[in-house]
Amino acid sequence: xxxxxxxxxxxxxxxxxLLSVVAGTLTSQENEVFNSRYKMWENMIEKNHVYISAYVxxxxxxxxxxxKVHEQFLSLYGIAAIPNSNFPPYPLYxxxxxxxxxxxxxxxxxxxxxxxxxxxxxxYSAQFTSDFICKGYKFGIFLEKEIGYRFPKAEKLEFGYVIxxxxxxxxxxxxxxxxxxxxxxxxxxxxxxxEGTSLFAxxxxxxxxxxxxxxxxxxxxxxxxxxPVEFYMTYHVPQTSISWFGYRVKLKFxxxx
Amino acid sequence: xxxxxxxxxxxxxTSCTFEPDGLNYVxxxxxxxxxxxxxxxxxDRDSIYxxxxxxxxxxxxxxxxxxxxxxxxxxxxxxxxxxxAENFSFYIDKPNTDxxxxxxxxxIDFYVSTGSGSIADVVKMENYLMSKTWKIQFVDLQNxxxxxxxxxxxxxxxxxxxxxxxxxxxKFTCDNFGIPIxxxxxxxxxxxxxxxxxxxxxxxxxxxxxxxxxxxxNWYNWSFTVNYPExxxxxxxxxxxxxxxxxxNSPFKLYYNLNNNLYSGFDKAYIVPIMVNEKKSFNxxxxxxxxxxxxxxxxxxxxxxxxGTQTYYNMCYSVDKDIFFISSNESLPYISSSGIPIPKxxxxxxxxxxxxxxxxxxxxxxAGHSYLNIYIYNENLTLAKKIPDIGLDYxxxxxxxxxxxxxxxxxxxxxxxxxxxxxxxxxxxxxxxxDLDSLYTNIYLSVIANSIDGKYICVRGLNxxxxxxxxxxxxxxxxxxxxxxxxxxxxxxxxxxxxxxxxVNGELQLRTCPGFELVKNIDIELADYxxxxxxxxxxxxxxxxNDDLYFYDPDTGQKLLQxxxxxxxxxxxxxxxxxxxxxxxxxxxTQYLQK
Numbered sequence: 046x047x048x049x050x051x052x053x054x055x056x057x058x059x060x061x062x063l064l065s066v067v068a069g070t071l072t073s074q075e076n077e078v079f080n081s082r083y084k085m086w087e088n089m090i091e092k093n094h095v096y097i098s099a100y101v102x103x104x105x106x107x108x109x110x111x112x113k114v115h116e117q118f119l120s121l122y123g124i125a126a127i128p129n130s131n132f133p134p135y136p137l138y139x140x141x142x143x144x145x146x147x148x149x150x151x152x153x154x155x156x157x158x159x160x161x162x163x164x165x166x167x168x169y170s171a172q173f174t175s176d177f178i179c180k181g182y183k184f185g186i187f188l189e190k191e192i193g194y195r196f197p198k199a200e201k202l203e204f205g206y207v208i209x210x211x212x213x214x215x216x217x218x219x220x221x222x223x224x225x226x227x228x229x230x231x232x233x234x235x236x237x238x239x240e241g242t243s244l245f246a247x248x249x250x251x252x253x254x255x256x257x258x259x260x261x262x263x264x265x266x267x268x269x270x271x272x273p274v275e276f277y278m279t280y281h282v283p284q285t286s287i288s289w290f291g292y293r294v295k296l297k298f299x300x301x302x
Numbered sequence: 303x304x305x306x307x308x309x310x311x312x313x314x315x316t317s318c319t320f321e322p323d324g325l326n327y328v329x330x331x332x333x334x335x336x337x338x339x340x341x342x343x344x345x346d347r348d349s350i351y352x353x354x355x356x357x358x359x360x361x362x363x364x365x366x367x368x369x370x371x372x373x374x375x376x377x378x379x380x381x382x383x384x385x386x387a388e389n390f391s392f393y394i395d396k397p398n399t400d401x402x403x404x405x406x407x408x409x410i411d412f413y414v415s416t417g418s419g420s421i422a423d424v425v426k427m428e429n430y431l432m433s434k435t436w437k438i439q440f441v442d443l444q445n446x447x448x449x450x451x452x453x454x455x456x457x458x459x460x461x462x463x464x465x466x467x468x469x470x471x472x473k474f475t476c477d478n479f480g481i482p483i484x485x486x487x488x489x490x491x492x493x494x495x496x497x498x499x500x501x502x503x504x505x506x507x508x509x510x511x512x513x514x515x516x517x518x519x520n521w522y523n524w525s526f527t528v529n530y531p532e533x534x535x536x537x538x539x540x541x542x543x544x545x546x547x548x549x550x551n552s553p554f555k556l557y558y559n560l561n562n563n564l565y566s567g568f569d570k571a572y573i574v575p576i577m578v579n580e581k582k583s584f585n586x587x588x589x590x591x592x593x594x595x596x597x598x599x600x601x602x603x604x605x606x607x608x609x610g611t612q613t614y615y616n617m618c619y620s621v622d623k624d625i626f627f628i629s630s631n632e633s634l635p636y637i638s639s640s641g642i643p644i645p646k647x648x649x650x651x652x653x654x655x656x657x658x659x660x661x662x663x664x665x666x667x668x669a670g671h672s673y674l675n676i677y678i679y680n681e682n683l684t685l686a687k688k689i690p691d692i693g694l695d696y697x698x699x700x701x702x703x704x705x706x707x708x709x710x711x712x713x714x715x716x717x718x719x720x721x722x723x724x725x726x727x728x729x730x731x732x733x734x735x736x737d738l739d740s741l742y743t744n745i746y747l748s749v750i751a752n753s754i755d756g757k758y759i760c761v762r763g764l765n766x767x768x769x770x771x772x773x774x775x776x777x778x779x780x781x782x783x784x785x786x787x788x789x790x791x792x793x794x795x796x797x798x799x800x801x802x803x804x805x806v807n808g809e810l811q812l813r814t815c816p817g818f819e820l821v822k823n824i825d826i827e828l829a830d831y832x833x834x835x836x837x838x839x840x841x842x843x844x845x846x847x848n849d850d851l852y853f854y855d856p857d858t859g860q861k862l863l864q865x866x867x868x869x870x871x872x873x874x875x876x877x878x879x880x881x882x883x884x885x886x887x888x889x890x891x892t893q894y895l896q897k
Contacts, residue, residue, distance in 0.1 A: 122424075122425065123424050123425065124421055124424055124425065125424075126326070127326040129322065129323065129324035129325075129326065130322055130323075130324070133320075135320045136318075138318060157318065159318070159319045159320040160320045161320040161321070161322050162322065163322030163323065163324060165324060165325045165326050166326050166327075166328065166421060167325050167326060167327040167328070167421075168327065168328050168329070168330045168420045168421055169330060169332055169420065170330075170418075170420035170421050170422035170423065170427075170428055171420070171421040171422045171425075171427075172325060172327075172421070173421055174322070174325070176322040177322070178319065178320060178321070178322065179320075180319060223421070223425065225422055225427060226422075227422075230422070230427055
């Protein structure tokens, strides 16, 4: 058994806690209450309260493993390439669909995120680029719940929290190009692709502003925790892992159908 | 709110997927187009012979630049050396048969870093290229036909040599059936080995090569034969009393030892005195000068010599017909005639007869005898009559003679026998005893003589000399008596029946027969001699004293020749037509008996 690191353990505890909170929210402790919510649920279905959302956001991505791997790759080439980018925070995009019952929304979320890195060097003889591109395809289930607090001067503004968990599929592309200036020397290219899936949890706070009776804007701010995906790229570098851990800020437009 | 929408728009305009961009360009000075370099191969020649799997390395002087790679190419092989290329070495093994013993190229491309520090330089793709080519030939020693040979050193000994292939490093050795032949000298690529024991004949030499690295499995052999002709060892007449023993003319300087130090040295011939009836054997030990003290000689040759012509047969001579009659076959005795030169005995049955034959001076009558039989031949040389069991006792020189009237006279103890071998029928035989000796006394040598006409027989015994008249072939009448014992030998004149040569009181005299009157004294410088015989052809007297033979002209008393013999007085030798016929040989003395 591979020993879990402390960071992984923390993430594991957080994800389980959030899942238990969501589960606890859905659990009735008294039959009367259950019966009341069952009726409300039936009303909601009858009233077709379905919310669809699209959002953009911004996130930071840990990618600590790949950063080390990149350094190792560069040392293999022996070229003193200079970093141009090193897995920077980058926009993310997503859509979700949810239904509301009582004062909570429950739904599914799909999100696309990417980041990458480049180190390069060029002179009269050649140009060298070493690029990583990582793409994350996140599919999760979430629960939004308002906490009922409002500002007196902006009563339309609602606050709450979001708890989301699910799986994230990572696609990693590495490409190194060494293009020589003398045409008689053949260019060199190295491409590596890898893919993996792991579990994640993403808790966030939300602030919602209604635009119309059926639509609103929502700002989420939270953190993304995941189990790092293990990758084996080449025998020249040790096995590494990719983690999308980092902050998430999302602006979400939601339309109630 | 406006700010919010602006931010939202910016996010939407952003590319959905992160795209790395940017390029860090650095200015680096380009290196020079050329760079001086030198390469030395471990076998530093342009054309290289190799003889087995050979390791090559090289030294490159790149003047401060680093060797990135070297690419070795030969035949269908290509070896790329990148890691630690400066210290790399490689082997070239034996190629396939088609490429063995042929030149092929070895090319090495050297890639030397420019040292510019550029990206291409860092990844070793920017290099100075130097290409160099050598010619290689793999010589298959196992099947190589190396030139070998031999010659004679100016000092006179044999040298065998092998021409060593160029640059073949190792040791050549030479042996002669396991006997090592020492290496003597080098001349260029030619290695010489001196066999100072060789004298002649067929010898096989084997050259062996072995590499220097003590790898016992690398042995290569070349064999060849040396064959100088054998030395001809021969003996030939050198005058009538010597022979010349010679042993050819060898190209080598050799040391000879004749008959156990009779002669030893470097000469090619030696003169050896020899007696007329002596058959002498010679042996010659042949050695090179370096081996004269060896117990066993390198070569050993033998020969033998006897003066004149080998004539084991018996013969007689008719002076009137000037012809020789030769006894040929004992079991069926017959004779043949011969002129000059007389035939040489062969090792067959033709001339092995032991029948002693005698003929009359006129050649009309021929008779012979063996131990017990008398043979009488016709004039056509066929056997006419065999008279058995005559019972002769042999002494040293039994007397036999055939006279011109056909009387075969022979002696048995003190009795003389006469047998008719002619066509006459009025007598057959008769015998008479002399009173000059006792019954069993052997009559001394050369003391009986028939006159050639058969009328008289002169006999000398212990009691004196008598001449018998046997002309009627019935009785022996004493015609002359000489009591003086001073007549020690005599011989009838070969052509005049009225004369006789006698040694009287030590003087050679010609006397009449039967009167025994002195005709003349013949003055010769000799004493204590006896008459042996007289040549009816040349009328030269042969006398003997001890073992010496003397040849005198009785007309002048001149000594013509003196020879040594080996107890020839024991034999019935003949001197006929200047030929001295002995038991085993006949010497033609014509050139020495010139009056």
